[in-house]
Amino acid sequence: MIITAKIAPSLLAADFSQLREQLQQIENADYLHLDVMDGSYVPNMTFGPVVIEDLRDFSELPFDTHLMIENPEDFIEDFAEAGSDIITFHEEAALHSHRVLQQIKNEGCRAGISLNPHTPLANIKYLMPELDMILIMSVNPGFGGQSFIPVMREKISAARDMIERHNSSAELAVDGGIKLDNVDEIVDAGADVIVAGSAIFGKENPAEAVSRFKNRV
Ligand SMILES: O=C(CO)[C@H](O)[C@H](O)COP(=O)(O)O
Numbered sequence: 001m002i003i004t005a006k007i008a009p010s011l012l013a014a015d016f017s018q019l020r021e022q023l024q025q026i027e028n029a030d031y032l033h034l035d036v037m038d039g040s041y042v043p044n045m046t047f048g049p050v051v052i053e054d055l056r057d058f059s060e061l062p063f064d065t066h067l068m069i070e071n072p073e074d075f076i077e078d079f080a081e082a083g084s085d086i087i088t089f090h091e092e093a094a095l096h097s098h099r100v101l102q103q104i105k106n107e108g109c110r111a112g113i114s115l116n117p118h119t120p121l122a123n124i125k126y127l128m129p130e131l132d133m134i135l136i137m138s139v140n141p142g143f144g145g146q147s148f149i150p151v152m153r154e155k156i157s158a159a160r161d162m163i164e165r166h167n168s169s170a171e172l173a174v175d176g177g178i179k180l181d182n183v184d185e186i187v188d189a190g191a192d193v194i195v196a197g198s199a200i201f202g203k204e205n206p207a208e209a210v211s212r213f214k215n216r217v
Contacts, residue, residue, distance in 0.1 A: 042141045
């Protein structure tokens, strides 16, 4: 029996000239992962709340917004009003992570925190009661198409243990370098949500790629 995980295609790898069509091609996914980059926290830029608001009309999927930006506390309201269902920010980018989690919840969204590959899980120990999602970066954030950092398997297992120990209902998401040939070991290590960009939008048939990830064939 295979353990199932939710699949969250990352829009970063989509054809931005055809976003509406691309969204229609991944309706069989569980979340739409939206990578927001500001060119400062990470060395790349993508899109902001205006684009997310326009996309909201063309997808029924829960919007899983991943903020890779400085000062996330200044933009929570904008991304919530744009139609995000889950908002995740980086622990390393926020001065007061606990307060930002409260801000997200006050906007009616699920609250997530992301950790860069080098950031210890201990940094979020006292945030556990507030977390709806933990997003482990398995590449250095900023670009799609990078290779999964192997030692992140150990971190995913440790995060799973931490979730169990705290009786937490947080979903464990993993982002970066996930392909059909390594997804098994990532799910077996404890991931609930698989974020994949190039392995889904980089394919000719994204719907088929989603279903292959779900069935892992
Ligand atoms: O957050 C990201 C990069 O910062 C992307 O979501 C992630 O890298 C997914 O892309 P790929 O599956 O192509 O590695």
